[in-house]
Amino acid sequence: MDPRQERQVSRPEAGGRRASPGSVRRDFQPWNDPTAKPLVEFRNVTKRFGAVVAVDRLSLAIHQREFFALLGPSGCGKTTLMRMLAGFEQPDEGEILLDGVDITAVPPHKRPVNMMFQSYALFPHLSVGDNIAYGLKREGLPKAEIAARVEAMLGRVRLKGMEKRRPDQLSGGQRQRVALARALVKQPKLLLLDEPLGALDKKLREETQYELMDLQADLGLTFMVVTHDQDEAMTMADRMAVMDHGRLLQIAPPDLIYEAPASRFVAEFVGDINLIEGRVTAVAGDLVTLESKSAGVIELDEDAPSCRPGDAITVGLRPEKIALSHDEPGQANNKVAGEIWDIGYLGDMTMVQVMVGGDQGKLFKVSLTNRTRRIERPFAWEDKVWLSWDVEAGMVLAS
């Protein structure tokens, strides 16, 4: 099939979502409700492989209808966590609850949890239709019901008319949808997706993200995605968890993870950031003043700051929160002079590297959105420029 044709078909569906459940989504915050009963619960789960601790005393609650993303570098234990939910790995300590029932000892084929594998793991000897029907046949459902549910699922993932094909006669995107359909047709309480978009090219990946969100919202299912791609996690997830060395560093909605990271690792792992080391000189209400070697005196606004004068702290500053100008800004609380060392033009935006404090100083990353259509650049290499930012822009990071 012509790939362009495929995309056109997908558009109305992708558009449909934006109109419907947006406002519902905004109020969806069961994790802030202390009376809500989570669908999945990890209680102090530890998993070791020999001397390596893959998952370390981890506790986590995922709620009904939530789109949860688990983000982390490779080897952080995120896949192990997912495989424990599917039943392929047994925790060494702790317990895993599904709907309040301890499933730690339940074998994979008896769990109401299904998984979409990273490699898709489609059965090469079965047709598309038989692949999707496989799980229903294991349940021993009547033939007519199986046929009807497979048919409905084929329509849902836009594979009508392809049920007779073998997996090796499909494109990458089609195979991905068969894998999704095969897991979804079982109507699992929880669908696990292991790097669901990893094998797709960029354009297809973006579209598929929205399709997955539509499916999840329409079917009212709970999704848990494991990924190392932060764009993917941030686009799709209601909440995401950043994981490293077998522990969860922060669990929060994507905007909070980005704008209020709990630690230096989270701040550096998700998005770009400038880090400034300094010593606190004064705390007056919410306003923290610090003295830094690389950027002089900095003021920042923190809700109920926990630092006291004399503390050594790290301040994080996102590149898009910094303004760049040739003339010295008059009003700004925070400003520092520097020289442009590098300009990276990316089309939609430009990433400028500014050296502050002479040749041995510190490089600041500043991103500029290219809002007007022009070729001549306002900034050039070796320009003397000023960086400035609001008191709200900086954030104190725990190391």
Place this chain on the structure above:
Amino acid sequence: MRRFGAFHLAALVAGFAFLYLPIVALIAYSFNASRLVTLWGGFSTHWYGALMRNQPLLDAAWLTIRVALVSATLATVLGTLAALALARYRVFVGRTLFSGMVMAPLVMPEVITGLSLLLLFVAGDVERGYWTVIIAHATFSLGFACIVVQARLAGFDRSLEEAARDLGATPMETFATVTLPLIWPAVAAAWMLAFTLSLDDLVIASFTTGPGATTLPMRLYSAIRLGVTPEINAACTIMIAAVAVAVIGASLLMKRDALAGR
């Protein structure tokens, strides 16, 4: 491209002649009208007819086929199970020992395998005959079957089995609906290999058989001591055909399997 020189051509012809001239001679003389093996008396299928009326030889052939069928099946089942254990459980106590022991019959001189089995049967007071030959053949062809299946399992994507489990299949269902259908070309190839090995075995059968259970190779061997007749040539030609079909079938299956595995 390099030219195919006269030397290479000569080497090729000499090599093939060395390998196949005796067989070609055997086949050719099976169609000899003359009773004397060394004298060409014109083309005839007379000896094939005579073969069909030689009851002891036919009995031996029928026995050999039954032995090969049963022992190949036995060896394939056991060899597949051994291959699964070796491929699936990377770490278990005695894995290296087990792996080595499965492969040992491949390099063990047949005389030793035969003799040790004979001693075992004698010690166990087992009456030797049809079943002892089957057990002996299954024993030594098991290793071959195991190697063939193991090669296929080495490239097997385990997430396919996990997917089946995830979709609600018990371990047995997973094996029946996913694992076996995907490795069956290797299993079939292993069976054909075991069948061929059993069909043409003389040494081990001689050690382990008893009265009333003479296999075809044994019957032929004893007949030759009384002089080679075109009838024996005819019997051998039929055996060559059977073995060739099995070997070509096995290699085709393995090749198809390798292509499908990519």
